[in-house]
Amino acid sequence: MAAVVVDNLSHAFGQGEMRRAVLQNISFIIEPGEVVLLTGPSGCGKTTLLTLIGALRTVQQGEVSVLGESLHGAGRRRRQQVRRRIGMIFQGHNLLRCLTAEQNVQMGADLLPDLSYRARRDEARQWLRAVGLEDHMAKVPHDLSGGQKQRVAIARALAANPRLLLADEPTAALDSRTGREVVELLRRLAREQSCAVLMVTHDPRIVDVADRLLQMEDGRLKNAV
Amino acid sequence: MNRFWRGRRIPLSWLLLTRQPVRLLVALAGISFAGILMFMQLGFRDGLFDASVTAHRLFDADVVLISPRSASSVSMEAFPRRRLVQTLADPDVDGVTPVHWGLMLWRNPETRRNRSILALGFNPDDPFFVDPSLAEKTDALKQKGRILFDQLSRPEFGPIADWYRDGRVVETEIAGNRVRVAGLVSLGTSFGADGNLLTSTETFLDLMPQKPPGAIEVGLVRLKPGADPEQVVSRLRQRLPKDVSVLTKQGFIDFEQNYWKSSTSIGFIFTLGAAMGFVVGCVIVYQVLYTDVSDHLPEYATLMAMGYRLSHLLGVVVREGFYLAAMGYVPAYMAGQGLYWFVRDATKLPVGMDLSRALTVLVMILVMCMLSSFLAMRRLIDADPAEIF
Numbered sequence: 024m025a026a027v028v029v030d031n032l033s034h035a036f037g038q039g040e041m042r043r044a045v046l047q048n049i050s051f052i053i054e055p056g057e058v059v060l061l062t063g064p065s066g067c068g069k070t071t072l073l074t075l076i077g078a079l080r081t082v083q084q085g086e087v088s089v090l091g092e093s094l095h096g097a098g099r100r101r102r103q104q105v106r107r108r109i110g111m112i113f114q115g116h117n118l119l120r121c122l123t124a125e126q127n128v129q130m131g132a133d134l135l136p137d138l139s140y141r142a143r144r145d146e147a148r149q150w151l152r153a154v155g156l157e158d159h160m161a162k163v164p165h166d167l168s169g170g171q172k173q174r175v176a177i178a179r180a181l182a183a184n185p186r187l188l189l190a191d192e193p194t195a196a197l198d199s200r201t202g203r204e205v206v207e208l209l210r211r212l213a214r215e216q217s218c219a220v221l222m223v224t225h226d227p228r229i230v231d232v233a234d235r236l237l238q239m240e241d242g243r244l245k246n247a248v
Numbered sequence: 249m250n251r252f253w254r255g256r257r258i259p260l261s262w263l264l265l266t267r268q269p270v271r272l273l274v275a276l277a278g279i280s281f282a283g284i285l286m287f288m289q290l291g292f293r294d295g296l297f298d299a300s301v302t303a304h305r306l307f308d309a310d311v312v313l314i315s316p317r318s319a320s321s322v323s324m325e326a327f328p329r330r331r332l333v334q335t336l337a338d339p340d341v342d343g344v345t346p347v348h349w350g351l352m353l354w355r356n357p358e359t360r361r362n363r364s365i366l367a368l369g370f371n372p373d374d375p376f377f378v379d380p381s382l383a384e385k386t387d388a389l390k391q392k393g394r395i396l397f398d399q400l401s402r403p404e405f406g407p408i409a410d411w412y413r414d415g416r417v418v419e420t421e422i423a424g425n426r427v428r429v430a431g432l433v434s435l436g437t438s439f440g441a442d443g444n445l446l447t448s449t450e451t452f453l454d455l456m457p458q459k460p461p462g463a464i465e466v467g468l469v470r471l472k473p474g475a476d477p478e479q480v481v482s483r484l485r486q487r488l489p490k491d492v493s494v495l496t497k498q499g500f501i502d503f504e505q506n507y508w509k510s511s512t513s514i515g516f517i518f519t520l521g522a523a524m525g526f527v528v529g530c531v532i533v534y535q536v537l538y539t540d541v542s543d544h545l546p547e548y549a550t551l552m553a554m555g556y557r558l559s560h561l562l563g564v565v566v567r568e569g570f571y572l573a574a575m576g577y578v579p580a581y582m583a584g585q586g587l588y589w590f591v592r593d594a595t596k597l598p599v600g601m602d603l604s605r606a607l608t609v610l611v612m613i614l615v616m617c618m619l620s621s622f623l624a625m626r627r628l629i630d631a632d633p634a635e636i637f
Contacts (some may be wrong), residue, residue, distance in 0.1 A: 103555055
């Protein structure tokens with residue numbers, strides 16, 4: 024079963040004359056464990072596509088199915104259920120400022136059903152070790168560097184044990200060396216979990232980590248490689 | 249137990265509050281202030297109503313006769329004394345005490361200014377007070393022109409109690425007649441009376457010669473042990489003409505309190521004051537929670553994007569409101585205790601913390617915080633997880 028199937032997807036914002044098509048007839052498949060990069064100029068609809076796959080928006084036309092769940096016509100509750108199985112990494116780290124690194128990661132692990140508090144906490148600690156932050160567990164985001172924050176965000180996304188990881192320009196706020204490290208870490212950990220990754224990026228220096236490259240322009244896929 | 253640990257989560261609401269200590273302190277100060285305001289207003293209200301009947305409570309009576317035209321302790325009307333004598337025909341009645349009751353002008357012996365004082369006149373041979381230490385003192389009234397002065401009266405009546413305790417002969421004038429203080433009692437002030445004095449029927453009528461001797465304002469009726477006051481009251485009501493009202497002692501107390509509660513704006517004013525405290529508290533808590541939710545909106549949206557349910561996040565806000573209520577109540581309660589003590593000391597009003605008021609304010613604060621958190625939630629419902637990419 025494919026991680027993501029997008030079939031003839033179109034999406035538009037606005038009503039009537041203000042209606043503006045953002046995505047047009049997009050189709051692609053992401054296999055389990057595959058790392059796919061999505062690039063393209065600003066405003067070409069990358070983020071909209073990501074939010075549709077991430078079950079954050081209602082699908083208007085065409086079909087999106089994520090981890091075997093069809094999202095066409097899925098209601099609020101159903102999309103929330105699907106989101107539990109998807110890890111998300113944002114452009115800003117979006118960590119909870121009032122929580123320590125460990126607690127932030129545990130917010131991800133807390134989504135796992137049927138685990139005791141202790142087991143979930145151990146899970147969180149293990150992920151922080153995996154991203155190399157075992158010495159910074161008790162720090163709040165304010166006291167962490169940009170790269171460390173993004174690594175906490177990766178640990179949080181993976182702690183919920185997702186089968187699909189969506190990342191929106193995870194390197195945007197980082198310098199090139201740190202960005203490279205973070206992306207490589209992300210790919211390695213996703214591989215180990217056989218978790219598929221769809222990453223939106225502008226950054227040309229990280230394209231080589233991908234198994235496959237999708238290029239978008241004006242709401243269409245340029246090459247269906 | 250297992251299930252409990254399984255359900256355990258990171259205490260997000262608690263951390264959201266405590267990791268911003270300044271905002272938390274402001275919120276708690278606001279809630280405590282609202283709570284103190286409510287404690288004060290309700291305390292004054294109850295204290296004033298309570299004070300209006302401190303003397304009433306002391307009377308040795310099971311059943312009380314008053315005139316149906318009487319409206320309150322400051323406007324007692326007279327009724328024929330023989331109605332009180334008629335009650336003796338009832339088999340359950342043990343004895344009666346006729347009481348004269350009226351306001352007199354007391355001259356402050358120091359400043360020579362006149363001020364209205366509540367005077368009670370009764371026969372010193374009749375039982376009048378339940379408390380034996382008070383009853384003992386009434387013997388001194390057997391001499392003409394003697395009075396007992398309430399030492400809890402306001403200081404405007406003069407330093408009577410101090411002078412008396414110093415062993416001086418304290419004399420002053422009431423309506424042109426000389427009276428001498430023969431002892432001190434503790435009754436307490438109320439709305440109507442800034443001070444009280446007790447005297448004998450004889451002296452009372454000398455001081456107020458215009459009062460007809462065959463008429464009294466209050467009749468105290470004592471029942472035999474084991475008699476049911478309610479039954480006696482209903483029997484007496486049937487037997488006696490309509491020119492007299494028959495009340496139980498509690499009914500007499502209620503009669504006085506009801507006057508101040510319903511016929512004056514005092515109850516309304518203080519209840520309104522408490523309501524203002526409630527509204528002020530609501531605004532403060534709402535403001536704090538609303539800013540808190542707004543500040544953390546991207547974080548809440550992130551949690552929603554991660555797959556947390558909206559209801560879970562609403563629960564976080566509700567719990568924040570609950571913690572604020574619990575933490576704000578404690579200082580409000582303690583400050584309330586302190587202020588009651590201060591008010592008792594300064595005004596001699598019987599203001600104290602009682603369980604029902606402590607619970608009332610607790611419930612008000614809880615409702616206040618819950619209401620505010622529900623209002624603040626509307627902001628959270630606007631959080632669109634799609635907007636955070």
